[in-house]
Amino acid sequence: MAGTQYLDTAQGRRIAYHRTEGRGPCIVFLGGLKSDMEGTKAVHLEAWAQAQGRAYLRFDYSGHGESSGTFEEGCIGDWHEDTVAAVGALTEGPIVVVGSSMGGWQALLLARAMPERIVGMVTIAAAPDFTEDGYWASFSDAQKQALEDVGQVELPSDYMEPYIITKRMIEDGRKRLVLRDPLKLPFAVRCLQGTADTAVSTETAVRLLDHATSDDMRLTLVKDADHRFSDGPCLGMIEQAVLDVLGDG
Template sequence: MTTFLTTPQGRHIAYHQTPGKGPGVVFLGGFRSDMTGSKAQALQSWAEAAGRAFLRFDYSGHGASHGAFVDGAISDWREDAAAVIEVLTEGPQILVGSSMGGWIALLLARDMPNRVAGFVGIAAAPDFTERMWEAEFSLAERTALLEEGLFLRPSAYSDDPYPITLRLIEDGRQNLVMNGPLHLPFPVRLLQGSADTDVPPTVAISLFHQIISPDLRLTLVKDADHRFSTPPCLAMITEAIEDVTRAREALSYEDSPGLQVSNIR
């Protein structure tokens, strides 16, 4: 059953929560995705079988949540995620961020570190709005944005184009995380497909080098695309969560000699 949470900003956020043991797992979806996607559903099934607390939700303007998609931006969706974690969960949570959800998770780790137990990034896309503006948009698209405040970008996943707003781009610049070291004092697992054309492997490798963590691993999966939702890929996600849980239990931060980074595999 889907229920709703009203955030401090007055937005109505749809969510589904599975009770269980901690640390709980929170799934943060991608740009224009929702909590009924294959990764969110597979994680819920895994959590129910494992007796693990699990929370999935829709950002405002996404899925069953209220609001118009074009009215939202990174700051709003970060606020939505922070609200559901603060109100609906107890203790540190393992954040599983898919695509844009990886960016949101990194912002949460910065802003509420005491509520984060670990991070699993799936084709994480930090700062993607700036990459779109700098490397992907044509002059005509930039001009349309500056003059009209919006343009419709074709989507490889839907017949409906993505509406990109000037506010999304400008707000993204206020939330950049790849402009300095990312101090994440908990286990981190990054999963990335080699055939991902939306978030290329170079992004994952750059993120790998930006993160400072006591336990950091990047898994590059040959021929996996941005969806990362084949049965083997879904199994890798749950394995990464279990690995983060084990690493968190084994890791003593006070006694840690420093950064321990595995090789890319």
Template structure:
């Protein structure tokens, strides 16, 4: 695997990325919480883009993968800034955003603040507002008190070590909520959600659908699919959703 290139942001963070040249509108993959750009979905889309001569970009937020900074220094706002600078600095013209899990929230933030750079959106198990509507909601009283007093709690993860959740992640998340007001998306939108997803409840997908204002918005539930959404059949659905949007 080739080494990534790096983009230095205005805040001095070094964002690792891989870019495929090709025709537009390009496709930009935005990964999930504590994920990286080398995941199955990102690589499957890169293969599709290269086979079809389509421009493609995948990158790591700061504190993720090969990018600089510590994960515990990150916030939703900082990661959205990383994504915004990657979108502005590394792509030409409007792009199709493919947001996985937290990447769906980051995509919604970008769409709200720079709609002129977006030609379409595909959300995969999208998790908008999860720091407030999932993490904070589900913390015990003891965990909330620990977070307030010590600034850090660890929550179990099905993907490895416990997640370190910081007070400033929760507080910054409240400044970037997207499901409290309508979301204007005047372009094709495809949302994909597994019914066996134990990280993102199916109601989140329905709430996201209800908040999006647009004339071409579709939500597809896949029975038995989990949060990874990375089985061969799920990857095929992701590619088809991107093809549908590009069409």
């Protein structure tokens, strides 16, 4: 496997990536919060794309994986800038975006920024607006005060060490919300959601489906699948969803 390559962005961040050459549209994987491009789904989809001779891109947001910066410094807007920079510099022509968890929110932001580039989208446990509807909505008065006084709060995670959520992340997230204003997705969209997901609810998935405007958008609920959505059957469903939006399903 080729080694990690790096992209220096206009914002002064260094983004680590792996790019596979092949026929388009290029498949772009957008990972979740505190995830990285070595995750099961990102690597599996790369091998699948290579086997089919398809172009593929996976990368680490700043503060994630091998990219520059620390997680605590970042926010939704920074990672959106990273995504736009990576897509702009490392892909050409039409793309299919595959967004997992927070990457689903990033995929929707990308659809607003460059709808003309996207010909299909697959979301996996998409978590749009989670800084507001998940974190802020569930914070106690003491946690909200801590954000003001200290600038951050610590939240436990089911999957890794605690998350440090900063005041900047919350405030920046409010500028990036996608479920409050019209959300046009003028391409095929396939949303995958596990019913045993403890991080993103099926209600969130249905809310996105109801809110977005698209002529070809489908939500698939998978009984007992969790947030990782990474076992064999789930990975197969991701492959099929990509083929579906490509028109090859």
